[in-house]
Structure formats: C-alpha cells, structure tokens
Amino acid sequence: MEPIIIEGTAKTPTVKFDSTEGVFEIKGRSIPENSVEFYKPLVDWLDTYKESPLTKTVVNIRLEYFNTSSSKCILDVFKKLEAIHKAKNEVEVNWYYEEDDEDMLEAGEDYESIIRVPFKMIEIIE
Amino acid sequence: MSFNIENYFSDLSAGNTILYYKGNVDSDVINHVLDTVEDKMVAVNEQSKLRKKVYNVLVESLQNLYHHVDKVPNDFEDQTAERFGLLVVKKVNNGYRIITGNFVHAENIERLEEKIKRINRSSHEEIKELYKFILNHQRISAKGGGGLGLVDIARKTGNKLEYSIIVYNKNYSFFYLDILVSEEI
Numbered sequence: 534m535e536p537i538i539i540e541g542t543a544k545t546p547t548v549k550f551d552s553t554e555g556v557f558e559i560k561g562r563s564i565p566e567n568s569v570e571f572y573k574p575l576v577d578w579l580d581t582y583k584e585s586p587l588t589k590t591v592v593n594i595r596l597e598y599f600n601t602s603s604s605k606c607i608l609d610v611f612k613k614l615e616a617i618h619k620a621k622n623e624v625e626v627n628w629y630y631e632e633d634d635e636d637m638l639e640a641g642e643d644y645e646s647i648i649r650v651p652f653k654m655i656e657i658i659e
Numbered sequence: 660m661s662f663n664i665e666n667y668f669s670d671l672s673a674g675n676t677i678l679y680y681k682g683n684v685d686s687d688v689i690n691h692v693l694d695t696v697e698d699k700m701v702a703v704n705e706q707s708k709l710r711k712k713v714y715n716v717l718v719e720s721l722q723n724l725y726h727h728v729d730k731v732p733n734d735f736e737d738q739t740a741e742r743f744g745l746l747v748v749k750k751v752n753n754g755y756r757i758i759t760g761n762f763v764h765a766e767n768i769e770r771l772e773e774k775i776k777r778i779n780r781s782s783h784e785e786i787k788e789l790y791k792f793i794l795n796h797q798r799i800s801a802k803g804g805g806g807l808g809l810v811d812i813a814r815k816t817g818n819k820l821e822y823s824i825i826v827y828n829k830n831y832s833f834f835y836l837d838i839l840v841s842e843e844i
Contacts, residue, residue, distance in 0.1 A: 643794065
C-alpha cells in the first residue's frame with residue numbers, strides 16, 4: 534500500500550506511515566480547526582493496514598502541541614492500533630514529551646489508560 | 660440603553676495588554692494571534708512551561724470561539740463578522756490573563772453555565788477523569804468541537820473558570836470568560 538508522507542505545517546503535524554517499515558511517526562504541532570479532515574485519511578489508512586500488518590509496528594508520537602479536537606482523532610488512531618494488537622501482532626507506542634512538559638506526559642498517560650497497547654513514555658532532554 | 664462590550668470590564672484595556680482583538684474569528688486570525696503571542700513570550704524569555712500552557716489555553720479559547728459562537732444580534736454594531744469574538748491577552752504579575760467574549764443565544768446560556776459550574780466545583784482529579792470520560796465517549800460535534808475545550812483549560816491552568824454573562828436583549832447574552840494562566844501551579 535502507498536505510504537502516507539505529509540510535511541508538517543504550523544498547525545498540522547509531520548506524518549510518516551510506511552507499511553514496509555513498520556515504524557510510523559506523528560510529529561510537531563496538531564492544532565487545526567478541522568482535525569477530522571486531517572486525521573480521517575490516516576485512520577482509513579490504518580484500517581487497511583490492519584488487514585495485513587507487519588508482525589511488529591512501532592508508532593512514535595512526538596507532539597509539541599495538540600488541541601482537544603485532535604485529541605479525539607489521535608484516540609481514533611490508537612483504537613486502530615489496539616485492533617492490530619488484539620489480533621496478536623506486536624504494537625508499541627512511544628510517547629515523547631519534553632522534560633518540563635508535564636501536561637504532555639499526562640496526555641500520554643490518559644491514552645495509556647484507555648488503550649490496551651503497550652506505551653513507553655520517553656522524556657526528551659534538551 | 661447602549662451596550663458596550665469593551666466598557667464592561669473596567670480593566671479590559673488597562674495594564675499590560677499584549678494583544679487586543681475584536682472582530683471575526685477565522686482560521687487566519689487564529690494563526691496570527693498565536694504567532695503574535697508566542698513571539699512576544701519568546702521575546703521576554705518566558706519560561707517554556709508557562710509559554711506552553713498559555714499557548715495551549717489560547718488555542719482552546721480561540722477554537723471555542725471559532726466552533727461555538729452564535730450569530731451576532733441583528734442590531735449589533737458589527738454585522739460583517741460571521742463569528743464575532745473579543746480577545747484580550749494581558750501579562751499580569753503571576754502569569755497571563757486570557758479574556759474572551761462572544762454572543763450566546765439565550766437558549767444556549769443555561770447549558771453553558773451548567774458546564775462551567777460543573778467544572779468549577781470539581782477537584783483537579785475529577786477534572787482529569789471528566790476529560791478522559793469525554794475524550795473516550797463523546798463524538799466530535801457537527802460544529803467541529805470536541806466538547807473538551809473548557810475542561811482542558813481548567814485542567815491545564817488548575818484555576819477556576821471566571822466568567823460573566825451580561826444580558827444583551829431577550830434573545831442574546833454576551834459571555835465573558837476570564838482565564839488566569841499562572842506561573843506556578
């Protein structure tokens with residue numbers, strides 16, 4: 534399947550979803566007014582990917598800011614990953630946060646408590 | 660009787676105002692406000708923790724206006740704005756104050772006030788749980804909002820949501836939200 538490669542903007546993140554690599558990434562700022570429009574293609578792509586995923590999928594989330602409207606879309610992304618994990622494939626989420634950013638760490642912990650996929654919280658030390 | 664949205668807060672323009680905006684709130688305005696406030700905070704070397712909180716709260720307040728404002732009353736001075744909002748950002752001793760103002764249709768006031776009261780009587784832990792509950796159970800509305808904006812603001816600031824509702828006429832009220840993002844919480 535075709536990879537998704539999206540360059541980041543001031544309001545939307547950089548995205549790399551490549552089914553041949555098994556390491557996916559969402560990075561930067563996610564604060565669009567219409568987050569569904571941005572995330573729907575990603576969720577749809579994962580829906581197709583989950584039909585024949587790699588045995589191991591690693592997802593790196595490295596966000597500087599995200600708005601509450603993106604937070605629901607990110608949950609939708611995680612729900613797809615949860616389905617892949619439930620079908621006995623290895624899935625790992627690496628949630629990055631800057632060292633003084635407790636809000637971002639807490640946001641990661643929120644997802645970890647909702648989604649049944651192993652999360653790793655990784656502090657970025659500058 | 661005349662109604663002046665700016666006179667309502669006696670100190671709205673007083674003090675160290677770093678940004679003042681009144682008019683249509685569209686995507687470009689939001690970008691511009693975010694850039695301006697971020698640049699000003701960087702210029703005065705604001706600590707990154709406070710800077711991020713202010714930025715986050717500003718995003719949510721502006722997008723609340725973008726997604727939820729009701730149409731302005733027919734006799735209001737500015738009829739050009741599709742989404743009319745007021746925004747003031749002030750530097751205060753212990754952080755930043757973000758004040759927003761917008762018209763709310765009379766039929767929506769009670770629900771809005773109930774929501775704020777519920778948030779304000781909740782402890783920090785309860786707000787965290789409420790956030791997670793809404794995140795996990797509520798779909799994005801037709802207007803595009805996630806219903807999480809105010810909860811997120813209360814959670815990130817750790818402060819109560821100060822607000823006022825001023826009756827404009829029988830169909831409309833003007834709603835002010837006054838958020839304090841303090842340095843150490």
